[in-house]
Amino acid sequence: MSDRPTDPVPRRLAHWEQRAEVPLLAASLLFLVGYAVRVLAPHDAEPWRDIALALVAATWSVFLVDYGVRLHLSGQGRRFVRTHWLDTVVLVLPLLRPLRVVRIYTALQKRRERPRLSLYARVMSYAGLTALLLGFSAALAVYHQEYGAPGASIRTFGDAAWWACATLTTVGYGDAVPVTPAGRVIAAVLMACGLALLGAVTGSFSSWLLQVFAREDEKRPPGSG
Structure with missing residues (x-):
């Protein structure tokens, strides 16, 4: 059906x-x-x-x-x-349109009989692409809000890009932080998205490793190792 x-x-x-x-x-x-x-x-x-x-x-x-x-x-x-x-x-x-990458992929897959990539590869690839586009968008938005603000630590686009990388990966060094209300709202959104994307990538990678090890155990002769 x-x-x-x-x-x-x-x-x-x-x-x-x-x-x-x-x-x-x-x-x-x-x-x-x-x-x-x-x-x-x-x-x-x-x-x-x-x-x-x-x-x-x-x-x-x-x-x-x-x-x-x-x-x-x-x-x-x-x-x-x-x-x-x-x-x-x-x-x-x-600027949040990178979050719709999954829907774009779904629309493209409807034109094919089967996906070209495995489930784990798809999750990691598209989560990585989403993180890249979202990080770039957030860096632009934060730089737009911060570069002329009094007491701002984000004064160049390089500072904004470094901040976006640290925020997406949930490292948070604290050397570059938004000081404007709009910049902090952008930071909060990016933190939430970073946690979700990082969880998707690490979860998929862990599941892939477990699957690989399970296959190796199945191929191993009984009583060996």
């Missing part, structure tokens, strides 16, 4: 999501590029800053249109906001 939705409304929604995920991934990367140029470019770097701002606005408009289309196709009304809370948060805070 096929597991595809038979009702026309979910079927249209699933078809839209499958078709839109890859273009949305491209729009997400363009948004990140535009935001990075806007944050890192010197103030007198015109017209690049204006072009970057236009790119950010245009790609966010794409996210808004996609959200509106899925809200309409779902037929759920306000319930869609609750059941798709991650999509709602990502719409308000587009």
